[in-house]
Amino acid sequence: xxxxxDSENTSDAHLLERRVSRExxxxxxxxEAWRDTVAMPDGRTATREYVIHPGAVVIVPIIDTPDGLKxxxxxxxxxxxxxxxxxxxxxxxxxxxRIFDCxxxxxxxxxxxxxxxxxxxxxxxxxxxxxxxxxxxxxxxxLSLGERSLDEGEFLDVFLASPDELAQWCHDGSITDAKTMxxxxxxxxxxxxxxxxxxxxxxxxDAQEVLQPRKTFGT
Amino acid sequence: xxxxxDSENTSDAHLLERRVSRExxxxxxxxEAWRDTVAMPDGRTATREYVIHPGAVVIVPIIDTPDGLKxxxxxxxxxxxxxxxxxxxxxxxxxxxRIFDCxxxxxxxxxxxxxxxxxxxxxxxxxxxxxxxxxxxxxxxxLSLGERSLDEGEFLDVFLASPDELAQWCHDGSITDAKTMxxxxxxxxxxxxxxxxxxxxxxxxDAQEVLQPRKTFGT
Numbered sequence: 001x002x003x004x005x006d007s008e009n010t011s012d013a014h015l016l017e018r019r020v021s022r023e024x025x026x027x028x029x030x031x032e033a034w035r036d037t038v039a040m041p042d043g044r045t046a047t048r049e050y051v052i053h054p055g056a057v058v059i060v061p062i063i064d065t066p067d068g069l070k071x072x073x074x075x076x077x078x079x080x081x082x083x084x085x086x087x088x089x090x091x092x093x094x095x096x097x098r099i100f101d102c103x104x105x106x107x108x109x110x111x112x113x114x115x116x117x118x119x120x121x122x123x124x125x126x127x128x129x130x131x132x133x134x135x136x137x138x139x140x141x142x143l144s145l146g147e148r149s150l151d152e153g154e155f156l157d158v159f160l161a162s163p164d165e166l167a168q169w170c171h172d173g174s175i176t177d178a179k180t181m182x183x184x185x186x187x188x189x190x191x192x193x194x195x196x197x198x199x200x201x202x203x204x205x206d207a208q209e210v211l212q213p214r215k216t217f218g219t
Numbered sequence: 220x221x222x223x224x225d226s227e228n229t230s231d232a233h234l235l236e237r238r239v240s241r242e243x244x245x246x247x248x249x250x251e252a253w254r255d256t257v258a259m260p261d262g263r264t265a266t267r268e269y270v271i272h273p274g275a276v277v278i279v280p281i282i283d284t285p286d287g288l289k290x291x292x293x294x295x296x297x298x299x300x301x302x303x304x305x306x307x308x309x310x311x312x313x314x315x316x317r318i319f320d321c322x323x324x325x326x327x328x329x330x331x332x333x334x335x336x337x338x339x340x341x342x343x344x345x346x347x348x349x350x351x352x353x354x355x356x357x358x359x360x361x362l363s364l365g366e367r368s369l370d371e372g373e374f375l376d377v378f379l380a381s382p383d384e385l386a387q388w389c390h391d392g393s394i395t396d397a398k399t400m401x402x403x404x405x406x407x408x409x410x411x412x413x414x415x416x417x418x419x420x421x422x423x424x425d426a427q428e429v430l431q432p433r434k435t436f437g438t
Contacts, residue, residue, distance in 0.1 A: 050299040078347040080269040128297040
């Protein structure tokens with residue numbers, strides 16, 4: 001058993017796969033899928049089918065109210081799940097869009113809120129077996145309410161909840177969205193003072209080189 | 220702003236979408252995708268593209284060692300992410316397979332461990348915008364090591380880590396797999412005594428009616 005998870009300290013040759021060829025399965029309006037033939041570590045070949053995704057951002061918007069700290073959440077019908085889901089605001093990167101621009105845009109469009117301070121917490125991969133998607137996790141505070149402007153065909157409710165309510169819903173199954181539960185892990189540890197955030201003004205984020213899009217699949 | 224997330228207490232008519240027609244995009248060896256035309260809440264139509272998935276199980280295997288409590292984890296190359304990922308053991312449901320049978324099978328096949336006690340924690344939806352996938356979350360304890368039997372084309376390392384190490388890796392970006400981070404949320408709250416688990420013997424789980432597959436999409 002390996003003691004370290006750090007691939008720099010471990011030879012991963014016995015795990016790696018290498019592309020031999022690729023074939024487009026389809027290009028839809030939203031989804032694009034490929035089937036690649038790969039060489040496995042033992043030299044044999046296998047096929048890997050996956051969806052190409054431009055990447056996304058999820059935002060944990062925090063408001064300090066007279067009733068204590070609250071989070072801005074959404075209720076939205078999610079067709080593949082056939083349920084109204086509770087989730088943090090989130091959305092896909094537009095072509096060529098910087099991560100921070102996407103975070104700021106999605107928060108405003110979906111909830112109507114603008115934030116004076118932002119912190120880039122980390123990233124997650126929602127579906128590592130069949131999609132290239134990553135979701136960047138951002139915290140936002142210093143919120144002021146303006147006017148939201150939903151995309152055409154987007155219908156969602158915005159509401160506030162306390163961290164305790166959010167935790168309870170993750171526990172009792174009212175929340176099952178993995179990106180929102182992953183944000184809850186971050187929120188819980190940040191509020192406990194165990195994990196720290198690097199807060200910056202919106203202006204500073206806007207000027208940061210570091211906020212270019214992440215490396216995308218195959219580049 | 221709605222005060223409650225509970226759809227039973229709230230009319231969701233302003234959020235719901237209804238299928239008008241559907242069209243198969245492709246059926247691969249692993250992936251199957253559809254494009255549905257739906258009627259939106261305002262009566263207009265839109266298309267929804269999504270992947271059909273049979274559902275999956277993830278297992279949080281806990282071992283009590285002389286060095287304290289440890290988790291059984293895997294390192295596996297994930298082609299769409301182009302990285303070796305650290306994750307909890309997990310796998311897809313076979314056709315008609317019961318959830319518990321899948322959990323027991325995947326733990327044994329991938330890690331070689333068998334467990335005397337199991338607890339079904341909850342469920343998550345990894346990608347609510349374009350896949351029907353759910354992942355059932357199980358905890359396992361009372362582990363004994365037998366022999367693993369990986370699927371053909373499956374290459375992975377098994378290793379042990381403490382809850383503190385796991386939390387640190389979720390914080391510093393060594394772990395970005397959303398299902399594993401969601402399990403970390405569960406683990407952290409279970410170990411803190413805030414969330415409880417309903418532990419049962421493997422024999423009891425095996426006999427439980429409740430362990431039939433969940434409702435699948437469109438049924």
